[in-house]
Every structure is written in C-alpha cells, then in structure tokens.
Amino acid sequence: MFTIEHDFDATVITLVDEGxxxxxxxxxxxxxxxxxxxxxxxxxxxxxxxxxxxxxxxxDLRAALNLPEGVYRLRPAK
Numbered sequence: 001m002f003t004i005e006h007d008f009d010a011t012v013i014t015l016v017d018e019g020x021x022x023x024x025x026x027x028x029x030x031x032x033x034x035x036x037x038x039x040x041x042x043x044x045x046x047x048x049x050x051x052x053x054x055x056x057x058x059x060d061l062r063a064a065l066n067l068p069e070g071v072y073r074l075r076p077a078k
Contacts, residue, residue, distance in 0.1 A: 001018050009033075012028065012030050012031075013029040013030075014028050025042075026040070027040050035055065038051045
C-alpha cells in the first residue's frame with residue numbers, strides 16, 4: 001500500500017510494507033524540485049535514517065534498475 005500527498009514544496013509518497021512477517025518500517029519519499037529524500041525509522045538506533053538523492057543520482061538509479069550487471073555512464077539526451 002502507498003499514499004501520495006502534495007505539499008507546498010514537495011510530493012510525499014509513503015510506502016507501507018504489507019508483505020509477510022517480519023514487516024519493515026514505512027518508507028517516506030519526498031520529491032523536491034532539486035532532490036529526492038528517502039526516510040525510514042530505524043528501531044535499533046531509535047532514529048529516522050535519511051538519504052538524499054540529487055536528480056542526477058535518481059536518474060541513474062532509475063536506469064540501473066533496468067540494466068544488467070556492469071559499469072555505466074548515461075549520456076545527455078540530444
């Protein structure tokens with residue numbers, strides 16, 4: 001299950017784990033104009049862990065999910 005909310009400066013997507021046990025904590029994705037953040041609560045640390053992706057890193061991640069093992073560099077669109 002997931003939710004999508006549009007805030008003033010970001011689109012917020014929350015991913016809720018509904019699979020088989022053990023379940024993971026919710027993941028919150030916030031898409032801003034210049035970056036995307038991913039947050040998840042870590043019970044072992046009792047804190048939220050946050051990653052920030054630049055738009056270039058996000059583009060590369062999107063491409064990497066559909067490619068076989070290897071080293072790649074994306075070229076700008078012409």
